[in-house]
Amino acid sequence: MTTSGELVSPLDGIVLDRASPVPLYYQVAQYLERAIESGALSPGSRFENEIQLADRLGLSRPTMRRAMQHLVDKGLLVRRRGIGTRVVSPTVRRSLELTSLHDDLSRDGQRPGTKLLSLSEVPATAKVALALGLPAGAQVVEIVRLRSAMDQPIAKMTNHLPLGLIDLTATNLERQGLYEVIRSSGIRLHSATQVIGARVASAAEARLLGETRGAAVLTMQRTTYDDSGAVIEYGNHIYAASRYSFQLSLLAG
Amino acid sequence: MTTSGELVSPLDGIVLDRASPVPLYYQVAQYLERAIESGALSPGSRFENEIQLADRLGLSRPTMRRAMQHLVDKGLLVRRRGIGTRVVSPTVRRSLELTSLHDDLSRDGQRPGTKLLSLSEVPATAKVALALGLPAGAQVVEIVRLRSAMDQPIAKMTNHLPLGLIDLTATNLERQGLYEVIRSSGIRLHSATQVIGARVASAAEARLLGETRGAAVLTMQRTTYDDSGAVIEYGNHIYAASRYSFQLSLLAG
DNA sequence: CAGTGGTCTAGACCACACC
DNA sequence: GTGTGGTCTAGACCACTGT
Numbered sequence: 001m002t003t004s005g006e007l008v009s010p011l012d013g014i015v016l017d018r019a020s021p022v023p024l025y026y027q028v029a030q031y032l033e034r035a036i037e038s039g040a041l042s043p044g045s046r047f048e049n050e051i052q053l054a055d056r057l058g059l060s061r062p063t064m065r066r067a068m069q070h071l072v073d074k075g076l077l078v079r080r081r082g083i084g085t086r087v088v089s090p091t092v093r094r095s096l097e098l099t100s101l102h103d104d105l106s107r108d109g110q111r112p113g114t115k116l117l118s119l120s121e122v123p124a125t126a127k128v129a130l131a132l133g134l135p136a137g138a139q140v141v142e143i144v145r146l147r148s149a150m151d152q153p154i155a156k157m158t159n160h161l162p163l164g165l166i167d168l169t170a171t172n173l174e175r176q177g178l179y180e181v182i183r184s185s186g187i188r189l190h191s192a193t194q195v196i197g198a199r200v201a202s203a204a205e206a207r208l209l210g211e212t213r214g215a216a217v218l219t220m221q222r223t224t225y226d227d228s229g230a231v232i233e234y235g236n237h238i239y240a241a242s243r244y245s246f247q248l249s250l251l252a253g
Numbered sequence: 254m255t256t257s258g259e260l261v262s263p264l265d266g267i268v269l270d271r272a273s274p275v276p277l278y279y280q281v282a283q284y285l286e287r288a289i290e291s292g293a294l295s296p297g298s299r300f301e302n303e304i305q306l307a308d309r310l311g312l313s314r315p316t317m318r319r320a321m322q323h324l325v326d327k328g329l330l331v332r333r334r335g336i337g338t339r340v341v342s343p344t345v346r347r348s349l350e351l352t353s354l355h356d357d358l359s360r361d362g363q364r365p366g367t368k369l370l371s372l373s374e375v376p377a378t379a380k381v382a383l384a385l386g387l388p389a390g391a392q393v394v395e396i397v398r399l400r401s402a403m404d405q406p407i408a409k410m411t412n413h414l415p416l417g418l419i420d421l422t423a424t425n426l427e428r429q430g431l432y433e434v435i436r437s438s439g440i441r442l443h444s445a446t447q448v449i450g451a452r453v454a455s456a457a458e459a460r461l462l463g464e465t466r467g468a469a470v471l472t473m474q475r476t477t478y479d480d481s482g483a484v485i486e487y488g489n490h491i492y493a494a495s496r497y498s499f500q501l502s503l504l505a506g
Numbered sequence: 507c508a509g510t511g512g513t514c515t516a517g518a519c520c521a522c523a524c525c
Numbered sequence: 526g527t528g529t530g531g532t533c534t535a536g537a538c539c540a541c542t543g544t
Contacts, residue, residue: 089482229342
């Protein structure tokens with residue numbers, strides 16, 4: 001443990017493997033990240049300058065800089081010319097641990113579960129066809145799932161995918177989650193856009209989610225793209241607002 | 254205009270200014286970004302390799318790489334080893350133009366407006382004190398604003414800030430927006446965390462936002478941090494869900 | 507002034523994709 | 526093979542901060 005503001009040499013225990021396929025800058029970045037998360041480097045502790053750090057490891061300065069820049073981009077380090085490099089405060093760090101393309105449910109002891117309600121091939125509605133960039137009425141895969149936490153229903157998730165892109169079966173969907181199935185079929189995800197809104201639940205939705213009549217639900221539509229710009233998946237989801245909210249963090253830029 | 258897949262040399266008109274304080278890699282990145290956004294580089298067009306591009310501009314390869322990496326991080330370019338560099342499709346690009354720390358309203362012809370309802374010094378409630386890291390009952394600045402679009406109310410925004418951090422006046426708040434005031438007072442923003450939820454509007458909220466009784470509202474709490482980990486601002490906002498939704502884009506990684 | 511990070515150069519070798 | 530991007534080196538000079 002170090003005290004705040006102290007000058008530290010944060011790389012004492014590291015062993016670099018120059019034969020590894022993992023890049024050196026990444027080995028260093030991961031080591032630093034673990035040291036920061038574990039609290040071995042306390043908030044506000046100041047690093048030695050990058051040239052000394054590079055020398056200690058027998059690395060060139062650009063390689064050392066790249067490792068540190070990786071952590072700056074992640075929000076874990078702050079660097080200022082003429083001043084030095086410092087670790088951001090743990091409050092901020094915790095707030096940055098959220099957010100991803102995936103669900104935020106699987107933290108804590110929430111016992112998350114997903115039940116596959118249906119997996120079928122259906123003609124695309126106008127909205128789905130538009131989102132997937134297909135002609136109206138084209139056949140698409142439809143997945144309907146019920147997400148729960150602590151054995152209570154949380155969300156109804158409906159996804160549509162183009163036919164033939166991915167080999168979806170009930171078994172791998174129940175084991176892996178949709179995004180893992182997509183990735184493991186060799187598709188390179190690029191980006192996604194989400195629209196988050198709210199409305200009052202319909203009677204059927206309220207029943208399914210265990211809410212009372214007139215309750216508010218969060219709605220989310222997501223379109224996911226691959227490297228080539230093709231639409232991989234369109235999702236339309238509703239969440240029980242009394243038991244679920246979206247958490248996300250943003251880095252200033 | 255180029256055709257899809259064509260090999261292009263995307264730097265023909267660029268003039269570099271080596272005397273400028275703007276870094277060379279950034280001048281190149283900005284030129285490329287403008288060329289992409291303007292459509293001069295069409296979707297899927299493939300770049301010359303980075304060594305040739307660097308040579309054309311009299312730059313070293315690392316500098317050219319840095320410019321391109323900047324656009325990869327922004328989601329505008331995709332690079333693959335052994336293949337080359339390509340411009341992402343315009344559909345994906347448009348979807349990436351959203352998202353920021355700020356409101357998404359100021360696009361299109363939405364005539365956005367903000368009315369300052371109150372600016373005062375109040376004792377912090379328990380929740381506000383916790384968020385700002387102050388003792389309960391400490392004095393804080395409270396701002397309440399009504400956001401509108403096309404002369405219809407959209408959101409009620411309530412912000413609390415520590416005393417003395419920023420010189421807030423009614424005039425500069427109405428001119429500039431809260432975040433601009435914060436930045437121009439020399440504070441380096443680092444990150445923010447948001448929680449987005451939904452609930453049914455209270456009678457008073459429905460009246461203020463022009464909604465009917467029982468309507469759903471979107472809720473958002475945001476905590477904003479500076480470089481040193483101090484809390485700069487805590488916001489608690491409600492949005493008329495029938496006329497507003499959050500749009501955001503995510504890059505895979 | 508001395509110390510820090512920010513930028514830039516001119517090479518080298520390697521891993522991967524396609525032919 | 527050939528061509529691509531990915532990694533790494535060993536220097537250099539500059540801009541900003543605080544003494």
